Amino acid sequence: MRKTLIATAAVVTLSASAAWAAGIVAVDQKGMAFNTGALSIDKGTVVSFNNSDTTSHNILVTGNGVNLNSGLQAPGVAFKAPFLKPGVYGVMCGIHPKMKMTVTVK
Numbered sequence: 001m002r003k004t005l006i007a008t009a010a011v012v013t014l015s016a017s018a019a020w021a022a023g024i025v026a027v028d029q030k031g032m033a034f035n036t037g038a039l040s041i042d043k044g045t046v047v048s049f050n051n052s053d054t055t056s057h058n059i060l061v062t063g064n065g066v067n068l069n070s071g072l073q074a075p076g077v078a079f080k081a082p083f084l085k086p087g088v089y090g091v092m093c094g095i096h097p098k099m100k101m102t103v104t105v106k
């Protein structure tokens with residue numbers, strides 16, 4: 001009985017550290033552009049889309065059944081999007097259609 005309890009505790013600890021390891025990745029928006037055209041991350045990573053411009057943006061994330069909309073994103077505001085499912089996602093700005101990038105989740 002005692003051995004069973006210890007084994008269960010070890011599994012819980014491993015899962016928690018794996019989720020934590022994915023962490024947060026920052027993408028900057030400046031000069032009406034994302035600072036990268038393609039990002040590759042591990043499942044469970046949160047991407048913080050930071051608005052470092054002097055104008056508002058509107059982050060739209062689509063793909064794999066996901067549809068995220070930041071709404072109007074004022075200068076200085078960060079929009080944090082969790083990427084939970086593997087696959088390729090499109091990210092664009094709803095105000096400036098030339099702002100596009102992809103996020104690949106492994």
Ligand SMILES: [Cu+2]
Pocket residue numbers: 032056057058093094095096099
């Ligand atoms: Cu924009």
